Amino acid sequence: MAATVFYLGEIPPPGAVAVLDGPEGRHAATVRRIRVGESITLSDGRGVVAESEVVAAEKGRLELAVLDRRVAEPVVPAVTVVQALPKSDRSELAVELMTEAGVDVIVPWQAARCVANWDGKAAKGVEKWRAAARAAARQSRRAYIPEVGEVRRTRDVVELVRATVAEGGVVAALHESGAGRFTALPFEAAKRVVLIVGPEGGLDDAEIAAFTEVGAFAVVLGPTVLRTSTAGAVALGALGALTSRW
Structure with missing residues (x-):
């Protein structure tokens, strides 16, 4: 083979x-x-x-x-990562790592504190992410290539959170000062999981408030602060161990 x-x-x-x-x-x-x-x-x-x-x-x-x-049977629960746009030199790395770790859907997010700005070049950025996802899926022998969506604003992410919670899913907003622990969330019973990864500057207070108001959990992933380009992959690994995904 x-x-x-x-x-x-x-x-x-x-x-x-x-x-x-x-x-x-x-x-x-x-x-x-x-x-x-x-x-x-x-x-x-x-x-x-x-x-x-x-x-x-x-x-x-x-x-x-x-x-x-x-x-090949799809792995459950399906996982979407809302990824704040990393700096350009680490942008595609984030996609590669998440793909290797098993992400199903990636949503590029223009968060408030993003250093990167895709205004006027969103189409090019999305195509680069899709190419990176395809290459990483090939290398990791995946039967499913992750879907990479269009770039979204915070209001779009709020609606995604609302819809996910309404259908019995779990949304974790990864935040270094989160009140809860990632490992304590009820992932095993979830129909879908959404992980929100903020930019290098972190999620701002307004974003946290907007997400938690519609049902997201603000949680700390672990004892160390991770780069935005690696946090999604680490969270996916932890989720794999906590559920039947692995």
Whole structure:
């Protein structure tokens, strides 16, 4: 099996031949130099996974005999991370780490204290995050590529919190002076979990008040203060150990 998953828009049934070209094909054939006879894993990034064998290899293109096809069950509870925009040199790192740690949805957030400002360049920033999520999902052999949403403002996050709580979910706003502990939240019974990660300057009082007013818990994650680019991944790891996700 290859050390990564390769993504294909649609996975054909067993016995058919799949063609891997474009960026994925170039990565497999040219960068990884995968050759005829090798076995690789394919996924559509939406849960379908297939084992296949290379039957033809050209520059930037592979033909693969599909050996089997299955659907990977999504991990529950599903987790959304609302990620305040980190500084540019750590922005994509945050996405990579969260993807490797199992995030399902990432929401870029223009928080009050963000040093980064995506005004006028949100589309470019979102595309970079989506590319980072796809690459990290490939490397970590994920059947599901995390969804990266459009950049949101605080009012949008408040509505997300409200909707999540209304459907029986749990929302944790990670804050160094939070009144509660992350480990004490009722994650196991939650249908969905939302983690809110503030910027390097932290969540401001108005944001905390707005989130907790509609049902979020302001909690401390652990004994140390983490960078915004790593807090989401650490929280996901802790959540995996606290629930049936791991």
